[in-house]
Amino acid sequence: MKDFLLLTPGPTKVPERxxxxxxxPMIHHRTKEYQAILERVNANLQKVFVTKNPVMTxxxxxxxxxEASITNLLSPGDTVISISAGKxxxxxxxxxxxxxxxVKSFEIKYGEAVSPFQVETALREHPQAKAVLVTLCxxxxxxxxxxxKIANITQKTNALLMIDAISGLLCDPLKMxxxxxxxxxxxxxxxxxxPPGLSFxxxxxxxxxxxxxxxxPKYYFNFAESLKAMKKNxxxxxxxxxxxxxxxxxxxxVLEEGVDNxxxxxxxxxxxxxxKLSGLGLELFSKxxxxxxxxxxxxxxxxxxxxxxxMRDTHKVVMADGQGELQGKIVRFAHMGAVCNKEDAQRGFExxxxxxxKVGGLKGExx
Amino acid sequence: MKDFLLLTPGPTKVPERxxxxxxxPMIHHRTKEYQAILERVNANLQKVFVTKNPVMTxxxxxxxxxEASITNLLSPGDTVISISAGKxxxxxxxxxxxxxxxVKSFEIKYGEAVSPFQVETALREHPQAKAVLVTLCxxxxxxxxxxxKIANITQKTNALLMIDAISGLLCDPLKMxxxxxxxxxxxxxxxxxxPPGLSFxxxxxxxxxxxxxxxxPKYYFNFAESLKAMKKNxxxxxxxxxxxxxxxxxxxxVLEEGVDNxxxxxxxxxxxxxxKLSGLGLELFSKxxxxxxxxxxxxxxxxxxxxxxxMRDTHKVVMADGQGELQGKIVRFAHMGAVCNKEDAQRGFExxxxxxxKVGGLKGExx
Numbered sequence: 001m002k003d004f005l006l007l008t009p010g011p012t013k014v015p016e017r018x019x020x021x022x023x024x025p026m027i028h029h030r031t032k033e034y035q036a037i038l039e040r041v042n043a044n045l046q047k048v049f050v051t052k053n054p055v056m057t058x059x060x061x062x063x064x065x066x067e068a069s070i071t072n073l074l075s076p077g078d079t080v081i082s083i084s085a086g087k088x089x090x091x092x093x094x095x096x097x098x099x100x101x102x103v104k105s106f107e108i109k110y111g112e113a114v115s116p117f118q119v120e121t122a123l124r125e126h127p128q129a130k131a132v133l134v135t136l137c138x139x140x141x142x143x144x145x146x147x148x149k150i151a152n153i154t155q156k157t158n159a160l161l162m163i164d165a166i167s168g169l170l171c172d173p174l175k176m177x178x179x180x181x182x183x184x185x186x187x188x189x190x191x192x193x194x195p196p197g198l199s200f201x202x203x204x205x206x207x208x209x210x211x212x213x214x215x216x217p218k219y220y221f222n223f224a225e226s227l228k229a230m231k232k233n234x235x236x237x238x239x240x241x242x243x244x245x246x247x248x249x250x251x252x253x254v255l256e257e258g259v260d261n262x263x264x265x266x267x268x269x270x271x272x273x274x275x276k277l278s279g280l281g282l283e284l285f286s287k288x289x290x291x292x293x294x295x296x297x298x299x300x301x302x303x304x305x306x307x308x309x310x311m312r313d314t315h316k317v318v319m320a321d322g323q324g325e326l327q328g329k330i331v332r333f334a335h336m337g338a339v340c341n342k343e344d345a346q347r348g349f350e351x352x353x354x355x356x357x358k359v360g361g362l363k364g365e366x367x
Numbered sequence: 368m369k370d371f372l373l374l375t376p377g378p379t380k381v382p383e384r385x386x387x388x389x390x391x392p393m394i395h396h397r398t399k400e401y402q403a404i405l406e407r408v409n410a411n412l413q414k415v416f417v418t419k420n421p422v423m424t425x426x427x428x429x430x431x432x433x434e435a436s437i438t439n440l441l442s443p444g445d446t447v448i449s450i451s452a453g454k455x456x457x458x459x460x461x462x463x464x465x466x467x468x469x470v471k472s473f474e475i476k477y478g479e480a481v482s483p484f485q486v487e488t489a490l491r492e493h494p495q496a497k498a499v500l501v502t503l504c505x506x507x508x509x510x511x512x513x514x515x516k517i518a519n520i521t522q523k524t525n526a527l528l529m530i531d532a533i534s535g536l537l538c539d540p541l542k543m544x545x546x547x548x549x550x551x552x553x554x555x556x557x558x559x560x561x562p563p564g565l566s567f568x569x570x571x572x573x574x575x576x577x578x579x580x581x582x583x584p585k586y587y588f589n590f591a592e593s594l595k596a597m598k599k600n601x602x603x604x605x606x607x608x609x610x611x612x613x614x615x616x617x618x619x620x621v622l623e624e625g626v627d628n629x630x631x632x633x634x635x636x637x638x639x640x641x642x643k644l645s646g647l648g649l650e651l652f653s654k655x656x657x658x659x660x661x662x663x664x665x666x667x668x669x670x671x672x673x674x675x676x677x678m679r680d681t682h683k684v685v686m687a688d689g690q691g692e693l694q695g696k697i698v699r700f701a702h703m704g705a706v707c708n709k710e711d712a713q714r715g716f717e718x719x720x721x722x723x724x725k726v727g728g729l730k731g732e733x734x
Binding site: 003004006010011013014019020022023024025026027028029031058059060061062063065067070093095098101187189195196197217218219220223237239241242243318322324333 | 371379429462590609
């Protein structure tokens with residue numbers, strides 16, 4: 001009997017090699033053995049974030065790291081430019097609002113990417129802005145935003161470019177240092193092929209300086225303490241030891257393949273999935289498709305929930321519905337991390353194809 | 368070859384049965400399968416906290432949950448009575464200070480427990496106090512505070528009794544409802560026998576009301592959202608799925624044995640360890656010993672670090688040094704959770720005995 005195949009946009013399938021590493025006997029975190037793991041993990045995280053900057057690891061889900069980037073780098077009253085085009089951009093915006101920042105919200109139509117010109121205009125309108133918040137892959141719409149071009153603009157200003165790369169990292173290319181990004185936030189259960197429970201924040205020098213002036217109270221998520229502890233291969237608080245051991249293995253897997261090759265694999269598989277779904281005569285929702293997942297528009301009269309239920313019950317293939325106003329209207333077919341391979345994408349496509357004929361009533365000859 | 372035996376006060380050994388459950392194939396958290404797990408986990412957590420109140424689970428280490436209890440139940444300027452007698456009580460106090468509360472700090476001598484009379488006096492001096500912060504087991508000194516008697520006092524006031532039970536729960540008895548405790552904070556890597564990475568907060572009705580008036584900004588740790596989501600067997604943010612599956616198994620193990628029997632086992636093993644260490648002519652540091660761990664004073668001229676290193680290198684037994692000003696002066700021998708059994712305690716004692724003779728030069732005949 002086949003196992004369930006998780007083609008949801010996180011958590012994704014965790015390779016057996018990584019799962020087993022999370023289940024080795026527990027070690028204490030204030031030991032040379034753990035320090036050696038953390039030293040390797042910290043160095044390898046830099047390779048994956050394509051940066052020489054420190055990459056902090058926290059025991060939390062990705063939202064915790066998003067919040068941490070706001071509370072550690074900004075202060076109440078700071079002007080913050082939020083660029084959102086879906087649920088995740090809105091979350092970053094809402095966190096800044098929760099901390100009484102003066103948020104200038106630029107909301108792009110769902111399915112579209114922000115244009116660098118819009119960012120330029122926003123910064124001209126609000127030259128006092130301390131930060132620009134953008135998502136790499138907006139998982140709710142399968143859009144990838146043009147981060148490199150946005151970074152070209154923000155680099156020339158005093159605003160920090162803060163990227164939520166939770167679902168995008170290791171799927172869509174991102175070069176922190178080369179592009180000039182100040183802050184990159186990530187989570188473990190997407191491109192990293194890990195269970196959820198770890199989050200990451202990389203900060204460049206400009207961002208590290210902002211840590212010194214931030215006036216938001218904080219304790220658990222404390223960049224100053226984390227950056228200090230990292231120098232001794234330590235963490236301020238007890239780390240999620242078993243997940244960090246899984247991370248160690250995941251990073252080795254990624255680096256064995258090579259970050260460029262991981263991106264190339266996502267480029268190829270995502271192009272294949274898009275071409276197969278388009279070949280069914282269906283519209284793709286994203287005008288700027290991410291390599292992490294594909295969102296396909298379900299024709300009127302059909303409900304994406306019915307298709308998803310059928311795929312799950314009949315094929316043991318799990319995809320995700322749209323979120324918020326997109327619920328019922330799109331199916332999100334992820335090809336991120338460990339499920340980004342021809343075999344899993346093929347199984348996903350076959351399940352979808354069967355569902356849209358059997359449940360949706362799409363005529364076979366359109367295929 | 369023997370495995371390392373972790374007799375540190377957390378993380379502790381994780382039983383194979385639990386480890387394997389953390390490594391089963393990943394499932395998505397917005398599914399009936401996960402909801403069924405969460406429903407069982409939430410019900411079983413109540414049995415372990417001996418309460419009918421909801422017990423929230425977070426993806427974070429214990430410090431995150433300590434902070435969450437402060438940021439969700441109190442407001443800047445609130446008077447908070449902190450009772451501390453070691454590093455962990457001080458941490459709770461420092462978190463309240465970080466959030467600009469008016470902290471009245473009552474510092475008890477290390478090694479001693481607070482007397483209920485001191486709490487009564489503190490509350491009489493500061494009748495406006497919104498909360499009293501106390502630790503169940505102060506892991507840095509191996510002291511257990513008299514929570515039941517303190518709860519008798521706080522119940523008659525408007526102050527919430529907030530207990531950091533991170534290392535104490537499931538080792539030292541604690542009956543949330545019967546004793547009248549308002550808030551209990553815990554972590555996964557101690558009595559729960561799990562890897563670190565999960566934390567818990569139980570709130571009674573009085574505390575749930577305080578959630579509604581708290582003015583500290585928050586996002587990731589949000590009790591209002593968590594309590595609402597729990598009613599649908601959901602969580603506001605992606606949970607640490609693999610650790611929650613381990614938690615499910617750990618709770619089954621605890622309930623198979625029975626919470627009363629777990630406490631009894633800790634009472635018996637801790638008494639045995641204390642009697643063996645006292646039998647060597649050594650002084651115990653705690654005047655009110657916890658059942659979670661024993662702190663033994665290392666006679667002048669010896670360094671606890673040397674004993675610990677010898678035990679580790681020669682016996683593969685790992686104990687902890689003192690923290691802060693107690694470093695070098697005490698050895699902390701934990702008997703919490705999965706290592707609270709005669710065999711592990713015996714192996715720990717033999718390693719310690721050998722170390723104190725070979726490294727410390729204690730005469731054999733004193734044994």
